[in-house]
Amino acid sequence: xxxxxxxxxxxxxxxxxxxxxxxxxxxxxxxxxxxxxxxxxxxxxxxxxxxxxxxxxxxxxxxxxxxxxxxxxxxxxxxxxxxxxxxxxxxxxxxxxxxxxxxxxxxxxxxxxxxxxxxxxxxxxxxxxxxxxxxxxxxxxxxxxxxxxxxxxxxxxxxxxxxxxxxxxxxxxxxxxxxxxxxxxxxxxxxxxxxxxxxxxxxxxxxxxxxxxxxxxxxxxxxxxxxxxxxxxxxxxxxxxxxxxxxxxxxxxxxxxxxxxxxxxxxxxxxxxxxxxxxxxxxxxxxxxxxxxxxxxxxxxxxxxxxxxxxxxxxxxxxxxxxxxxxxxxxxxxxxxxxxxxxxxxxxxxxxxxxxxxxxxxxxxxxxxxxxxxxxxxxxxxxxxxxxxxxxxxxxxxxxxxxxxxxxxxxxxxxxxxxxxxxxxxxxxxxxxxxxxxxxxxxxxxxxxxxxxxxxxxxxxxxxxxxxxxxxxxxxxxxxxxxxxxxxxxxxxxxxxxxxxxxxxxxxxxxxxxxxxxxxxxxxxxxxxxxxxxxxxxxxxxxxxxxxxxxxxxxxxxxxxxxxxxxxxxxxxxxxxxxxxxxxxxxxxxxxxxxxxxxxxxxxxxxxxxxxxxxxxxxxxxxxxxxxxxxxxxxxxxxxxxxxxxxxxxxxxxxxxxxxxxxxxxxxxxxxxx
Numbered sequence: 171x172x173x174x175x176x177x178x179x180x181x182x183x184x185x186x187x188x189x190x191x192x193x194x195x196x197x198x199x200x201x202x203x204x205x206x207x208x209x210x211x212x213x214x215x216x217x218x219x220x221x222x223x224x225x226x227x228x229x230x231x232x233x234x235x236x237x238x239x240x241x242x243x244x245x246x247x248x249x250x251x252x253x254x255x256x257x258x259x260x261x262x263x264x265x266x267x268x269x270x271x272x273x274x275x276x277x278x279x280x281x282x283x284x285x286x287x288x289x290x291x292x293x294x295x296x297x298x299x300x301x302x303x304x305x306x307x308x309x310x311x312x313x314x315x316x317x318x319x320x321x322x323x324x325x326x327x328x329x330x331x332x333x334x335x336x337x338x339x340x341x342x343x344x345x346x347x348x349x350x351x352x353x354x355x356x357x358x359x360x361x362x363x364x365x366x367x368x369x370x371x372x373x374x375x376x377x378x379x380x381x382x383x384x385x386x387x388x389x390x391x392x393x394x395x396x397x398x399x400x401x402x403x404x405x406x407x408x409x410x411x412x413x414x415x416x417x418x419x420x421x422x423x424x425x426x427x428x429x430x431x432x433x434x435x436x437x438x439x440x441x442x443x444x445x446x447x448x449x450x451x452x453x454x455x456x457x458x459x460x461x462x463x464x465x466x467x468x469x470x471x472x473x474x475x476x477x478x479x480x481x482x483x484x485x486x487x488x489x490x491x492x493x494x495x496x497x498x499x500x501x502x503x504x505x506x507x508x509x510x511x512x513x514x515x516x517x518x519x520x521x522x523x524x525x526x527x528x529x530x531x532x533x534x535x536x537x538x539x540x541x542x543x544x545x546x547x548x549x550x551x552x553x554x555x556x557x558x559x560x561x562x563x564x565x566x567x568x569x570x571x572x573x574x575x576x577x578x579x580x581x582x583x584x585x586x587x588x589x590x591x592x593x594x595x596x597x598x599x600x601x602x603x604x605x606x607x608x609x610x611x612x613x614x615x616x617x618x619x620x621x622x623x624x625x626x627x628x629x630x631x632x633x634x635x636x637x638x639x640x641x642x643x644x645x646x647x648x649x650x651x652x653x654x655x656x657x658x659x660x661x662x663x664x665x666x667x668x669x670x671x672x673x674x675x676x677x678x679x680x681x682x683x684x685x686x687x688x689x690x691x692x693x694x695x696x697x698x699x700x701x702x703x704x705x706x707x708x709x710x711x712x713x714x715x716x717x718x719x720x721x722x723x724x725x726x727x728x729x730x731x732x733x734x735x736x737x738x739x740x741x742x743x744x745x746x747x748x749x750x751x752x753x754x755x756x757x758x759x760x761x762x763x764x765x766x767x768x769x770x771x772x773x774x775x776x777x778x779x780x781x782x783x784x785x786x787x788x789x790x791x792x793x794x795x796x797x798x799x800x801x802x803x804x805x806x807x808x809x810x811x812x813x814x815x816x817x818x819x820x821x822x823x824x825x826x827x828x829x830x831x832x833x834x835x836x837x838x839x840x841x842x843x844x
Contacts, residue, residue: 172213172257174338174483177449177765180491181368182212183403183420183442185432190224190235192410193243193263199439199823200247204255206441211488213338213480214440216370218405219289219348220273222263225374226411231264231271231303240264241325244276244283251634252280256482260345262372265328270305272328275345275372283477288328289347290357297376297414298349330357332366334475338483342366342475344398348373351392351402356801357473362396363379364472367451369396373404377417382434384421394426397455399446407435407548407625417819422446425454429492445492453762461588489774496775497749498756499693499814511703514696514813515550518688521811522554522663523687533660537652537681538567538587540579542697543689545586545720549704550688552590562591566659569598572648573628584721589713595659599651600624606647614644649680659686665720669694671807671818672755673793674800675741682803690810691817693755694725694748745796746789750777754793759816765790765839791839798832 184207186199200217205214219225230236240263251259258279265274265286272288288307292300296319310329337340344361351358353369358369361548369392375385385402393400399422406418417434420454422444430444455461464473501507526534538544538549548567555562569583587594601624608619615634617627631639656662664684666676668691676682692700705717725741725748742748750772755772757763772778772786781789805820805828817823 171211172338172480172483173211173445173488174213176764176770177340177447177452178490178492179214179338179341179368179448180210180212180443180445180488181214181399181401181422182207182210182216182444183401183422183432184215184217184439185403185406185418185420185436185442186221186439188221188224188406190409190410190827191227191230192224193222193236194246195223197243197247199660200259200261201250203439203441204251204259207257207259207443207683208255210441210443210491212441212443213257213483214368214401215255215257215372216372216401216403217259217261218403218409219275219372219374220262220264220404221372222261224409225405225416226409226414227264229303237264237266237271247280248278251278252282256280258284258343258480260343260370260372262347264304265325267310267328270309271303272307272310273300273304273347274328275347275370276325277333277343277345279478279480280424281479283325284333285331285476286325286328287330287345287347287749289350289658290330291349291353293349300349330360330473332364332473332475333359333697334365334477335480336477337479337481338448339453340367341480342368344369346371347406348375351388356392358392358396358398358400360470360472362398363462363470365475366398367448368399368401368446369393370401371403373402373414373419374409375404375419376414377419377434382417382419385430386431388422389421390423390428393423397425397451397458397461399448399451403442406440407437411493425451443491445490447492447761449767450761450763457762476578494771494774496753496777497695499696499752500699507699508703508707511700512707514552514692514700515704515708517811517813518550518692519557522686522688523557524549525809526554526558526560530659534565534662534663535656535659536565536567536657536663537665538569538583539571539575540581540583540586540720541667541723542694542701542720542725543665543667543670544583545717546697546701546704547663547687547689548586548590548592548706549701549717551663552592553708560574563593565663566593566595568597568656568659570597570652570655572599572603572643572652573631574648578608578719579723582716582723585716586713586720589716590709597646597655599627599655601718603647603651606651607644610647612641612643614641615639646677646680649677653680653683656684663688664810665689667692667694667697668816668818669752669755671804672759673745673751673796674803675745675796676803678803683806684808687808687810690807690819691812691814693752693816695752746792747781750781750786750789751793753777754790755797756816758793758797759818765794765835769839769842787839787842791836794832794835794839798830798835801826801830802828 184203189195274284274288277284290307294301333345335810342365344366346357389402403420405416409416420442421430422430432442567587664687667689701721705714
């Protein structure tokens with residue numbers, strides 16, 4: 171039964187062993203592969219170019235017996251496949267029509283052939299000689315009446331068209347053949363603009379040194395330009411003959427990303443399987459206005475569609491055949507992660523450098539807490555001043571210990587400022603905060619402040635049970651006190667990250683505000699890796715040692731008081747794990763995924779092995795409530811560089827009304843819970 175769940179649709183590229191010019195044997199081999207595809211829940215299987223006869227038949231293509239044998243084998247396979255395979259499949263054969271022979275591709279369902287398309291561009295250079303045997307698809311359009319096919323099969327017109335599935339949402343199939351994707355404007359471009367979301371290429375591309383790399387780039391980039399899934403499958407080694415060797419190169423790409431790739435030169439028939447996300451593709455096309463603009467601005471004639479049904483697509487308990495990274499912002503491979511960190515850091519430095527050049531002279535200030543975010547901002551500021559050939563002493567790093575500051579972070583803050591060579595200052599904000607509490611008439615945690623100094627107040631705090639140490643005003647006063655002090659010292663470089671802004675985990679007009687924030691579009695899960703990368707690649711000892719210690723520090727706002735021997739306030743105990751929130755943010759914002767789909771993907775990312783199902787739902791509900799409720803903070807964000815595909819800037823990527831409600835998403839989450 172074809173796998174289709176939450177917009178995910180299972181596809182496969184099949185490379186069969188081929189007996190050249192023996193259509194009957196080739197059909198039997200295809201049947202075996204279709205049976206294997208059924209076992210794996212594949213909904214669409216694609217075979218290579220001219221796979222029923224073999225690509226290398228040469229002048230045998232002018233033998234009527236071969237042409238007839240291919241059609242006979244097609245009819246046999248259509249009948250037999252319906253017994254073992256419930257999905258769709260595309261295969262290649264030579265097809266005679268209106269006195270011409272076409273290099274054709276046929277789409278079939280369990281009900282029989284759905285339709286046919288023909289190769290548009292015939293290579294006739296070097297080792298290729300296709301004009302000798304075939305006519306290009308354009309010639310069929312010269313005829314107003316299609317050739318007769320006895321009314322049994324829709325195989326009469328090999329003209330360009332695409333195929334819309336009436337029973338699987340967002341499934342539209344466009345077909346091109348081999349050389350079609352190598353030309354400046356491939357047919358798949360028009361097919362995608364017309365509505366096809368899954369593009370297939372039946373190919374017979376021989377292998378040469380370096381050719382596989384070029385094919386890989388070609389397929390990935392065409393899938394990206396077309397915002398589509400792209401299935402490419404080429405003839406296998408059993409097609410090798412005379413001067414040519416074929417490797418059976420198969421690839422499945424989606425919107426610029428290669429999902430799966432075959433091992434070339436396999437001697438046996440093979441099946442490459444992956445799940446493509448049709449829902450994600452639809453959302454991406456909706457978001458990209460220039461995609462639909464291309465249809466009429468390019469004055470293209472879009473091909474018509476043929477509608478057909480596919481029965482039996484029901485959700486099944488199958489593991490996904492695509493990788494769902496648990497940490498989508500953090501590349502899994504070490505080399506890629508290192509390159510990503512370097513690029514992000516350079517973007518941060520370049521953005522801040524431009525702002526400082528425009529600003530001219532004047533003092534700069536940055537709050538240094540000894541935590542991850544402020545450390546990253548400090549490193550960026552130091553490298554920016556180096557790049558501008560200005561002394562690091564222009565930057566004043568201010569550490570402002572409060573009632574929740576730990577010895578570890580305070581020591582790291584002082585060590586960093588000293589070792590990085592910035593101007594440094596410590597301002598203890600506790601006494602000032604006590605005075606503000608008095609002005610406000612506020613008794614933190616029910617403590618009467620009459621006659622108390624800092625030491626007396628902290629002594630009374632020790633008697634307050636840890637489960638009663640919750641006071642929002644107590645936290646906000648400290649946060650705003652720090653921002654006020656920073657702004658009175660100069661141009662403030664911000665420190666808050668993307669994850670905090672998504673959750674609104676910041677105090678309005680406090681750590682939410684600055685004059686420029688280089689961290690504004692970097693998620694929390696990536697900040698830690700950036701600090702580690704900078705420690706290893708950008709800074710020497712002893713600064714490196716301190717930076718690595720910062721990277722291992724528990725994430726905390728350090729605003730609540732500590733009892734004797736207690737650990738600092740842990741942010742993730744309050745709002746939930748940042749790795750989950752970053753996962754939710756990525757799929758919610760980047761692809762518009764529903765709560766049900768986000769939960770499903772979280773399970774596929776193996777979060778269900780670390781968190782109970784109820785925990786995943788609980789923290790997703792927290793994310794949704796906070797994301798909607800805290801938009802007003804994001805609407806007033808300062809400038810900062812966009813470094814990735816997700817940004818919450820109200821001037822760029824995310825324009826959301828501050829008073830939008832989350833109820834529709836929360837009801838959807840409750841439905842998933844049921």
